[in-house]
Amino acid sequence: xxxxxxxxxxLRTIWHPCTQMKDxxxxxxxPIRRGExxxxxxxxxxxxLDAISSWWVNLFGHANPRTNAAVKAQIDQLxxxxxxxxxxxxxxxxxxxxxxxxxxxxxxxxxxxxGSSAVEVALKMSFHYWHNHGRNNKRRFITLSxxxxxxxxxALAVGDVELYKQTYAPLLMDVITVxxxxxxxxAAGETCEEHSSRMFEHMEKTLSEHADEVCAxxxxxxxxxxGNMRMYHPIYLERLREACxxxxxxxxxxEVATGFGRTGTLFAxxxxxxxxxxxxxxxxxxxxxxxxSVTMTSDEIYSAFYDDYQNLxxxxxxxxxxxxxxxxxxxxxxxxxxxxxxxxxxxxxxxxAMSDALTELNQHPQVAEVRQTGMIAAVELVADKTTRxxxxxxxRRGLRVYQHALQRGVLLRPLGNVVYFMPPYxxxxxxxxxxxxxxxxxxxxxxxx
Ligand code: PMP
Numbered sequence: 015x016x017x018x019x020x021x022x023x024x025l026r027t028i029w030h031p032c033t034q035m036k037d038x039x040x041x042x043x044x045p046i047r048r049g050e051x052x053x054x055x056x057x058x059x060x061x062x063l064d065a066i067s068s069w070w071v072n073l074f075g076h077a078n079p080r081t082n083a084a085v086k087a088q089i090d091q092l093x094x095x096x097x098x099x100x101x102x103x104x105x106x107x108x109x110x111x112x113x114x115x116x117x118x119x120x121x122x123x124x125x126x127x128x129g130s131s132a133v134e135v136a137l138k139m140s141f142h143y144w145h146n147h148g149r150n151n152k153r154r155f156i157t158l159s160x161x162x163x164x165x166x167x168x169a170l171a172v173g174d175v176e177l178y179k180q181t182y183a184p185l186l187m188d189v190i191t192v193x194x195x196x197x198x199x200x201a202a203g204e205t206c207e208e209h210s211s212r213m214f215e216h217m218e219k220t221l222s223e224h225a226d227e228v229c230a231x232x233x234x235x236x237x238x239x240x241g242n243m244r245m246y247h248p249i250y251l252e253r254l255r256e257a258c259x260x261x262x263x264x265x266x267x268x269e270v271a272t273g274f275g276r277t278g279t280l281f282a283x284x285x286x287x288x289x290x291x292x293x294x295x296x297x298x299x300x301x302x303x304x305x306x307s308v309t310m311t312s313d314e315i316y317s318a319f320y321d322d323y324q325n326l327x328x329x330x331x332x333x334x335x336x337x338x339x340x341x342x343x344x345x346x347x348x349x350x351x352x353x354x355x356x357x358x359x360x361x362x363x364x365x366x367a368m369s370d371a372l373t374e375l376n377q378h379p380q381v382a383e384v385r386q387t388g389m390i391a392a393v394e395l396v397a398d399k400t401t402r403x404x405x406x407x408x409x410r411r412g413l414r415v416y417q418h419a420l421q422r423g424v425l426l427r428p429l430g431n432v433v434y435f436m437p438p439y440x441x442x443x444x445x446x447x448x449x450x451x452x453x454x455x456x457x458x459x460x461x462x463x
Pocket of ligand 1: 128129130131133162163164165234239240268269270271272296297
């Protein structure tokens with residue numbers, strides 16, 4: 015089968031995610047036959063450098079021999095088992111290691127099978143904790159503007175990306191949205207730290223007014239990924255942790271995208287030296303191999319549910335594939351690679367190479383900002399550099415970068431007018447330079463008229 019044959023059959027049966035399917039009348043989809051390292055290969059034999067880690071999940075390359083071996087060994091042992099009333103070794107080992115690796119106090123692992131579900135679990139657990147303590151007035155959540163936490167209705171409600179949310183507004187619970195500490199909006203002459211710290215005043219005010227009715231504040235630590243890779247300073251998380259404790263409101267850290275080394279530390283929360291009450295993990299958890307997620311929390315929260323069955327305080331939430339053994343085996347292999355290969359340290363030089371390769375784009379007349387946190391770098395395109403006037407979304411400028419990159423053998427998938435790089439950690443410095451070159455060309459074409 016070649017690309018054309020594949021696409022014809024594909025378009026007859028598959029409804030692809032996050033896609034206006036009519037676009038495929040003129041925008042070819044890319045059927046992938048195999049992957050190896052940073053490369054994906056289509057059915058015509060063309061290769062693409064996966065600069066976005068296949069939606070931010072892949073850490074150590076496609077078809078990584080070590081992860082492959084771990085999953086293959088597990089499949090002969092046990093492919094799946096119900097996690098209620100039963101358990102298995104990969105989940106046990108993974109839980110013990112996650113408790114060791116995550117910030118202090120996160121001592122309990124509740125598994126699910128995708129990032130949105132991990133968020134749903136955290137929201138429900140937080141609400142239920144207060145309910146079990148007789149605090150029945152606590153039923154709302156505070157979220158940041160421009161945040162993203164997934165697509166299921168609860169996760170969508172606590173997010174704030176209009177494009178995904180607006181249509182479903184009538185179905186969504188009412189949340190309190192506080193302005194984001196996003197440093198892109200800082201005043202001229204203000205440092206990122208000053209800006210993020212100043213923006214905390216909004217949160218402080220909201221907490222002081224609403225703490226009695228609020229279960230939790232949910233944030234993406236340091237980088238609002240789906241919200242155009244907007245970044246903020248760890249000082250905000252420090253202040254938020256302190257205030258949440260003071261106001262008796264939980265802190266949910268959604269590290270689905272930022273976890274596992276993306277921001278330069280194993281978890282973004284480390285950079286603020288904080289422990290959240292809930293931490294949601296998925297994506298890189300399995301090295302990008304299999305759908306798995308975990309919501310971690312404290313013994314204190316766990317104990318609010320621990321009671322005689324008749325008292326009906328248990329957390330009766332489940333998914334069929336909760337804690338799947340193959341996913342857990344892939345996750346254990348991923349943690350082994352972190353431990354054995356000095357990944358966080360090596361990523362520092364890769365991050366430096368990304369920064370060096372992109373620095374020239376700062377001078378570009380249509381680039382408002384090049385920003386970076388660890389292994390996430392983003393280039394914000396604007397119609398007017400002085401006023402930072404954005405290009406109208408209808409012009410789909412980022413899509414032109416996407417199309418150019420595909421021609422050059424790179425998978426870059428801009429978010430609106432923001433071109434970003436979130437490559438697997440096995441990328442080389444030469445490949446980073448190649449990515450930057452393709453991005454520069456693509457941006458040149460995208461802003462040409
Ligand atoms: N939270 C964050 C911060 C995310 O970036 C995402 C996915 N992009 C999710 C939650 C949802 O994860 P999933 O797509 O696995 O449901």
